[in-house]
Amino acid sequence: MLSIIRNIVFLFASLTFISCEKEVFVGPAIETLYGTLNVLEPFSNNKPVGVDFSVNDTVKFECLFSITADYQIDFIGRNSGAKFTMNGSNIDLSDSYWLGNSEW
Amino acid sequence: MNLYSELRLGSNLEVFDTSSSYLNLRRLLIFGDLNDYISFEIGDIDLQMTPFTLWNSNEEGEVNENSIFSNYRDIQRYENFNNGNNWRRQGVTVFGNKSVSKNDTISYKFFGTREFASNGISNPDIYIFGGDVNYDFKNFYSGINYIDLFSNNKGISLDTNFHNHVVSSKSALKIKNLEFSSELGLSKLTNSSSTLNNKWIDGEFVSLGFKANFSKNLFISLNYRSVSDDFSSPGAQTKRINYSMSPNLFPQVSNSLNNREVSVNEIITDINFIRSQSFYNRTIDYSLDKFNPIFGVSEPYGLATPNRRGFSSKIQFNDTSKTIYLYGKCAVLSDLIGEGVDQKRKYLSFSVASDVYINKILNFNKTILFKSGFYYSNSKRKHSPEIFVDDVDFNNSILDIGIEMEAIKNFYLIFGYKSINASGIDYLSVRNDDFIISSFDKLQLDINQKISSFGLKYNFNKKSSLLFNYQEMKFSNNLLDSNFKIDQFFILVQIRF
Numbered sequence: 001m002l003s004i005i006r007n008i009v010f011l012f013a014s015l016t017f018i019s020c021e022k023e024v025f026v027g028p029a030i031e032t033l034y035g036t037l038n039v040l041e042p043f044s045n046n047k048p049v050g051v052d053f054s055v056n057d058t059v060k061f062e063c064l065f066s067i068t069a070d071y072q073i074d075f076i077g078r079n080s081g082a083k084f085t086m087n088g089s090n091i092d093l094s095d096s097y098w099l100g101n102s103e104w
Numbered sequence: 105m106n107l108y109s110e111l112r113l114g115s116n117l118e119v120f121d122t123s124s125s126y127l128n129l130r131r132l133l134i135f136g137d138l139n140d141y142i143s144f145e146i147g148d149i150d151l152q153m154t155p156f157t158l159w160n161s162n163e164e165g166e167v168n169e170n171s172i173f174s175n176y177r178d179i180q181r182y183e184n185f186n187n188g189n190n191w192r193r194q195g196v197t198v199f200g201n202k203s204v205s206k207n208d209t210i211s212y213k214f215f216g217t218r219e220f221a222s223n224g225i226s227n228p229d230i231y232i233f234g235g236d237v238n239y240d241f242k243n244f245y246s247g248i249n250y251i252d253l254f255s256n257n258k259g260i261s262l263d264t265n266f267h268n269h270v271v272s273s274k275s276a277l278k279i280k281n282l283e284f285s286s287e288l289g290l291s292k293l294t295n296s297s298s299t300l301n302n303k304w305i306d307g308e309f310v311s312l313g314f315k316a317n318f319s320k321n322l323f324i325s326l327n328y329r330s331v332s333d334d335f336s337s338p339g340a341q342t343k344r345i346n347y348s349m350s351p352n353l354f355p356q357v358s359n360s361l362n363n364r365e366v367s368v369n370e371i372i373t374d375i376n377f378i379r380s381q382s383f384y385n386r387t388i389d390y391s392l393d394k395f396n397p398i399f400g401v402s403e404p405y406g407l408a409t410p411n412r413r414g415f416s417s418k419i420q421f422n423d424t425s426k427t428i429y430l431y432g433k434c435a436v437l438s439d440l441i442g443e444g445v446d447q448k449r450k451y452l453s454f455s456v457a458s459d460v461y462i463n464k465i466l467n468f469n470k471t472i473l474f475k476s477g478f479y480y481s482n483s484k485r486k487h488s489p490e491i492f493v494d495d496v497d498f499n500n501s502i503l504d505i506g507i508e509m510e511a512i513k514n515f516y517l518i519f520g521y522k523s524i525n526a527s528g529i530d531y532l533s534v535r536n537d538d539f540i541i542s543s544f545d546k547l548q549l550d551i552n553q554k555i556s557s558f559g560l561k562y563n564f565n566k567k568s569s570l571l572f573n574y575q576e577m578k579f580s581n582n583l584l585d586s587n588f589k590i591d592q593f594f595i596l597v598q599i600r601f
């Protein structure tokens with residue numbers, strides 16, 4: 001009888017530790033829903049002294065948020081008044097760059 | 105063949121004539137034996153298997169409450185067909201048992217019920233089919249349970265049928281005063297999502313138990329369970345209360361600014377309990393029901409709560425003279441897998457309860473019974489500071505205190521007090537039709553509910569009584585700065601035949 005009990009206990013102990021386990025969390029990442037939005041690195045660009053778009057130069061932007069956030073960057077020409085808007089959704093601005101184009 | 109029926113004669117007191125009198129058929133059951141081994145029931149049948157397969161879990165909000173509350177609660181359960189942990193369904197069941205040898209018995213039960221009727225256009229008929237086969241041999245017991253909630257799309261514009269299978273194997277072994285038990289099983293839910301390749305969404309559970317009766321007066325049990333996050337068992341996870349409905353009494357408060365949720369006051373003394381529009385749930389369906397977190401978030405669906413792993417224990421003591429009764433329960437659980445983050449929640453809950461017959465201690469003839477109970481639970485999860493999300497820290501408690509004094513023969517003074525507190529932050533999972541967590545609702549509460557109830561009761565005999573009862577419920581939501589109070593007066597006449 002004892003050996004039967006031992007076998008039963010061993011079987012269930014094995015089942016207990018091998019069953020039901022997953023390696024990654026379930027559901028959407030909670031910080032995308034309820035994380036507090038903080039700007040960890042301030043907004044800046046890589047051409048602080050000027051840019052020459054005639055030679056196909058680009059302006060890259062930098063900013064780091066605490067969570068994935070929707071952002072919008074507005075450009076307004078100081079003399080021409082031309083406008084351009086860039087939208088995105090990310091934890092930083094690594095995929096945002098400006099080629100000097102405008103909407104009008 | 106036998107016929108059993110329950111008839112209700114009634115009259116609506118809103119109109120003082122007999123035009124509103126009625127005769128209702130509450131239950132109709134035809135039952136009988138086909139032969140020595142096969143019996144059957146057709147009609148309103150009571151069904152129950154195990155807490156993981158088919159089980160009508162009790163409503164929340166009570167820890168050994170005294171008779172001024174439990175009296176109404178018993179009426180509610182009777183009115184809403186909650187007989188123990190059975191589900192009252194309309195259908196047919198076939199059952200029986202047969203001995204193979206002197207010491208063993210094979211018993212079986214199969215049943216079929218219809219949960220929803222098709223509207224002939226878009227909603228299918230939904231049925232439940234299930235059964236169990238058990239083998240008893242001296243001190244050993246083993247059995248298999250199976251249940252399937254499924255749709256029948258014949259005649260309507262629905263391409264596929266849905267199934268939710270749950271199968272489990274249960275066994276127990278008794279050695280003198282000790283009992284070892286186990287139940288393990290799995291669920292298979294039809295996957296309707298095109299984003300997943302699998303035809304089924306599979307869930308599993310394991311439960312191991314140990315019970316010991318050290319004497320006639322002392323009972324101890326220890327249980328370990330592990331339930332996966334995708335274990336779907338509608339028969340065991342359906343809530344007895346439909347918390348998505350509003351209370352019938354004052355559904356809006358604070359000059360109609362705030363909606364009120366169904367809480368313990370309504371669960372006990374809802375004025376609408378005789379009518380059909382009750383928030384007591386009578387159907388079993390696919391989706392996971394809403395629950396009210398003010399009663400705790402540790403085990404909202406009982407033992408079958410998905411995504412829980414851990415230990416629970418119970419201890420119960422009755423002294424021989426029946427002067428003192430003590431009860432304690434504790435559960436230490438955690439998430440099996442993180443929800444929305446890698447970290448897992450940790451849950452701690454415990455309850456203690458006691459009955460003390462003070463008159464027996466003081467050698468009085470007339471009854472003085474003091475009843476008390478306290479339940480506490482919390483859930484905690486600490487988040488990494490890098491994700492800027494508030495930590496989970498949610499606490500709730502339920503306190504029940506009551507005293508019942510026999511002032512003169514058969515005349516009782518009864519006082520009951522109940523306090524429910526819930527405060528903190530948690531993130532409750534929102535599941536889609538495929539039982540997959542699709543989002544989270546942030547829960548932030550600081551709520552307190554107190555019920556004070558005083559009654560005068562006269563027992564004409566053991567089966568009939570008259571109760572006058574005044575009750576005050578105070579509710580405060582400290583986050584919304586909302587407070588209200590409901591005063592109620594009841595006269596309850598009970599005559600049992």
